[in-house]
Amino acid sequence: MIIESNQRPENAVSRTTVEAGDHYIGIVRAGQTLRLLDLEGNQAADTLFFNAHDTAERYSAMDTLREQGEVYLSAGSKLRSNEGRVLLTITADTCGRHDTLGGACASESNTVRYDLEKRHMHSCRDNWMQAIADHPEYGLTKRDITHNINFFMNVPVTEEGGLTFEDGISAPGKYVEMVAEMDVVVLISNCPQLNNPCNGYDPTPIELLIWD
Amino acid sequence: MSTHSGDDARYTTYLPGGHHWSLRLRRGTTLTLTAREADTNVGLLCYNPENLLERLNLPDTLKAQHTFKLTRGHCLYSDMGRIFASIVADDLGWHDSVGGNLMPHHLLAKGWQSVSYQQAHNAWTRTGYDSFLVELAKYGLGRRDMAANLNLFSRVESDAQGRLRYVPGHCQPGASVTLRLEMDTLVILHTCPHPLDPSPDYPHRGVEIALGTAPAPTEDDICYRSRPENARGFANNRLYHLGL
Ligand SMILES: [Zn+2]
Numbered sequence: 001m002i003i004e005s006n007q008r009p010e011n012a013v014s015r016t017t018v019e020a021g022d023h024y025i026g027i028v029r030a031g032q033t034l035r036l037l038d039l040e041g042n043q044a045a046d047t048l049f050f051n052a053h054d055t056a057e058r059y060s061a062m063d064t065l066r067e068q069g070e071v072y073l074s075a076g077s078k079l080r081s082n083e084g085r086v087l088l089t090i091t092a093d094t095c096g097r098h099d100t101l102g103g104a105c106a107s108e109s110n111t112v113r114y115d116l117e118k119r120h121m122h123s124c125r126d127n128w129m130q131a132i133a134d135h136p137e138y139g140l141t142k143r144d145i146t147h148n149i150n151f152f153m154n155v156p157v158t159e160e161g162g163l164t165f166e167d168g169i170s171a172p173g174k175y176v177e178m179v180a181e182m183d184v185v186v187l188i189s190n191c192p193q194l195n196n197p198c199n200g201y202d203p204t205p206i207e208l209l210i211w212d
Numbered sequence: 213m214s215t216h217s218g219d220d221a222r223y224t225t226y227l228p229g230g231h232h233w234s235l236r237l238r239r240g241t242t243l244t245l246t247a248r249e250a251d252t253n254v255g256l257l258c259y260n261p262e263n264l265l266e267r268l269n270l271p272d273t274l275k276a277q278h279t280f281k282l283t284r285g286h287c288l289y290s291d292m293g294r295i296f297a298s299i300v301a302d303d304l305g306w307h308d309s310v311g312g313n314l315m316p317h318h319l320l321a322k323g324w325q326s327v328s329y330q331q332a333h334n335a336w337t338r339t340g341y342d343s344f345l346v347e348l349a350k351y352g353l354g355r356r357d358m359a360a361n362l363n364l365f366s367r368v369e370s371d372a373q374g375r376l377r378y379v380p381g382h383c384q385p386g387a388s389v390t391l392r393l394e395m396d397t398l399v400i401l402h403t404c405p406h407p408l409d410p411s412p413d414y415p416h417r418g419v420e421i422a423l424g425t426a427p428a429p430t431e432d433d434i435c436y437r438s439r440p441e442n443a444r445g446f447a448n449n450r451l452y453h454l455g456l
Contacts (some may be wrong), residue, residue: 056355061271066407071310071374071419080238084317097374101280101310103271112276113445125291142265161281161306162273164216165332209293 003075005092005177007033007211014210018045020203021192023127025135028180029127031080033091034212038190040204041172044151044191045151046104046124048144049079050089051106052183055139057081061100061147067207072148073098079178087184092177095170099155101163104128104148105193124148131187138185150191151176166204167197221422230336232343232402234350236261239426239453242300246388246420247365251380253312253406254419255340257287258296259398264351268289270309270360276441278291278369278383282362287440287445294452295352295445296397298435300426301390304383308363310376311382312409313340319417323346324414337414341400353399356367364389365419392426392435394449 005069009015013032017039018024028034036045051057060082061167066070067080075093078086106125110118125145132140157163190206191199221244227233229252237243245254260266268292278285284302287295300306316339319326326337344358367382404414429446431438436446 051446060312060360062360063315065310065376066312066368069376071370082355084315101271102275103269105409106272106291106293108448109269109272109276109289111293111448112272112289112441115446116447141356147271147360156276157280157374159369159371161279161369163278165278165281167252167274 011210016208018190024188025131035177035209037207039177040166042200044198046189047186050185086177095174097152099153102155108126122192225397230419242424244390244422249417252417255402256362257400275409295394297391303387308366332449340404
């Protein structure tokens with residue numbers, strides 16, 4: 001569902017550009033609004049959320065999809081934890097649909113999807129490993145790196161149970177915005193994948209904006 | 213339809229409804245699960261006993277095989293690009309990858325009021341979430357380690373708009389599915405109901421378990437051939453068993 005936001009970028013308390021293939025880790029406080037902005041279009045932002053006060057409570061794709069009864073994320077989606085609580089609510093979306101089934105790219109899954117000799121290419125899961133290694137203060141380890149959201153990615157499910165990877169429906173300037181219902185840790189890999197059309201074979205920057 | 217009917221089973225047992233179990237299964241073992249009743253559900257997770265950080269990864273499993281459902285010919289992938297198990301026989305045609313676990317809040321919402329152990333004894337109403345926690349704790353694992361699980365025997369389909377629907381009656385008595393282990397695997401199971409099961413009361417539906425053995429898959433194996441990705445998954449297993 002397309003819903004535009006009234007938030008103005010000049011009022012944001014924080015604006016951060018995440019370069020192509022780079023990563024971000026930080027905290028969004030309860031009541032703050034987080035926007036992910038696709039600056040140049042067709043980018044995939046692989047995202048995980050954790051309860052900042054108990055990181056064993058984290059975003060759960062299955063709890064989110066089952067409880068909303070729909071297989072895609074958009075405005076109105078409540079992003080639920082593995083304990084059934086709402087971490088964030090999507091309040092605006094100019095893209096219309098985001099994937100949470102397809103997971104993140106990894107050097108290991110690249111060997112299966114493309115070629116055993118592509119194991120050395122850059123990947124979202126390696127980005128997350130770098131982020132948690134650089135930031136031990138969050139207490140996250142590989143056990144916490146799980147089933148994520150792919151903002152701006154389009155992965156249609158068919159009625160027969162197929163899963164297809166379509167060209168992105170995002171474009172320059174499209175965004176998704178969400179309000180934190182509790183203090184959350186945000187962990188994002190701005191996908192470096194070069195082997196499929198999830199970012200048009202051309203990874204580009206995204207911007208994160210936060211409003212109080 | 214089943215190619216491994218359990219005739220060669222080395223061990224058979226029955227896991228009653230609402231219960232949980234974990235088994236370390238060797239490469240080359242088959243695990244055949246057979247429903248006694250309609251709408252049985254079996255929650256399943258896999259871990260590598262040599263490195264418990266390697267675990268079932270449903271997103272990688274789905275995207276590698278371009279599928280939302282799992283059935284004969286599909287493989288269950290770890291996060292390390294390896295195949296824990298392949299589905300070599302299946303009467304169901306669809307196993308659920310999206311429904312997750314029955315949670316304590318579902319018991320309340322469904323009116324499946326939890327009953328005390330003193331009243332219920334072995335008919336105690338447990339959740340899939342707690343059942344996994346109990347088994348995981350036996351290996352030093354906890355909440356952080358609970359990956360997204362498979363719900364064998366259950367079907368949750370999506371319509372053209374993406375609306376999800378649980379399909380009652382999908383599993384019929386006698387329906388069975390066989391997994392062939394492609395590497396040594398710690399398998400964690402529960403028989404708690406699917407969280408979208410509309411039964412008026414908490415359903416206790418158990419599953420017959422038969423363990424057997426299977427010859428190593430060759431290049432004409434249905435799981436090996438079903439997708440080019442699976443040939444590469446089996447190649448990763450081969451490297452692992454070479455010691456890489
Ligand atoms: Zn990626």
